[in-house]
Amino acid sequence: MIVKSDKEREGMRAASRVVKAALVEAEKFIKPGVTTLEIDAVVEQVIRSHGATPSSKGFHGYPNASCISVNDVVVHGIPSLQTVKDGDIVSVDITALLNGYQGDAARTFAVGTASEADIKLMDAAKAAFFAGIEYAKAGGKVGDISAAVQLYTELHGFGVVRALTGHGIGHKMHEPPEVPNYGRHGTGSPLKAGMCICVEPMITAGDWRVKVDRDGWTTRTMDGSRAAHYENTVIINGDGAEPEILTL
Numbered sequence: 001m002i003v004k005s006d007k008e009r010e011g012m013r014a015a016s017r018v019v020k021a022a023l024v025e026a027e028k029f030i031k032p033g034v035t036t037l038e039i040d041a042v043v044e045q046v047i048r049s050h051g052a053t054p055s056s057k058g059f060h061g062y063p064n065a066s067c068i069s070v071n072d073v074v075v076h077g078i079p080s081l082q083t084v085k086d087g088d089i090v091s092v093d094i095t096a097l098l099n100g101y102q103g104d105a106a107r108t109f110a111v112g113t114a115s116e117a118d119i120k121l122m123d124a125a126k127a128a129f130f131a132g133i134e135y136a137k138a139g140g141k142v143g144d145i146s147a148a149v150q151l152y153t154e155l156h157g158f159g160v161v162r163a164l165t166g167h168g169i170g171h172k173m174h175e176p177p178e179v180p181n182y183g184r185h186g187t188g189s190p191l192k193a194g195m196c197i198c199v200e201p202m203i204t205a206g207d208w209r210v211k212v213d214r215d216g217w218t219t220r221t222m223d224g225s226r227a228a229h230y231e232n233t234v235i236i237n238g239d240g241a242e243p244e245i246l247t248l
């Protein structure tokens with residue numbers, strides 16, 4: 001959506017704060033031996049305790065409050081009785097609806113002790129987000145963000161997933177425009193002041209190609225390499241000003 005009024009901005013901020021709070025509690029809870037369903041329960045409890053609802057639950061039939069994606073799963077992992085182990089990496093993606101406004105964010109967390117390679121992968125997903133955000137200003141194009149995310153990711157030797165993209169956000173979780181993590185400067189929709197979008201690099205330690213499991217959701221790398229996801233909800237500003245990152 002294009003956020004015009006102070007009331008709308010505050011609505012987007014408040015929904016985003018709920019998402020952030022749920023991510024904070026999920027991170028604290030994650031340790032070797034917990035199941036991904038238990039992590040999801042923590043997320044759902046935090047969301048509901050704020051008077052918000054988990055937008056992913058029932059979204060095109062998706063069963064849970066969060067997406068929890070372990071190791072080679074890039075996104076849309078369905079919480080289950082699978083326990084996470086020392087050395088695993090776990091991506092948690094949360095969307096919450098509060099008073100008609102959506103917030104959406106994701107992080108990848110290490111379980112116990114992370115390898116050097118996984119730390120580099122997780123750091124690169126975050127850094128790719130911030131590389132893209134440099135171009136998240138009115139007067140630019142969506143492709144400026146996409147190209148910057150892709151350039152950063154590939155220069156550091158990682159793969160950038162193409163099958164899924166970032167997106168506009170507002171009263172609905174997914175609104176136009178799509179915000180791909182690959183593309184060319186100067187292409188795509190114009191970025192306008194007040195536009196609210198999710199920028200969400202999904203990057204892999206190997207090849208960028210992904211496949212979807214028989215469950216219709218679980219999206220994993222074809223080559224079995226690990227993946228990281230870093231997402232925030234942001235409002236584009238005018239006059240060359242920095243965007244406001246709502247889920248930080």
Ligand code: MF3
Nearest residue numbers: 056059062067093094095104
């Ligand atoms: N939060 C995801 C995104 O970043 C979408 C979740 S899809 C769902 O766009 F089905 F799990 F809800």
Ligand code: CO
Nearest residue numbers: 093094104105
């Ligand atoms: Co998300």
Ligand code: CO
Nearest residue numbers: 104198200231
């Ligand atoms: Co999103």
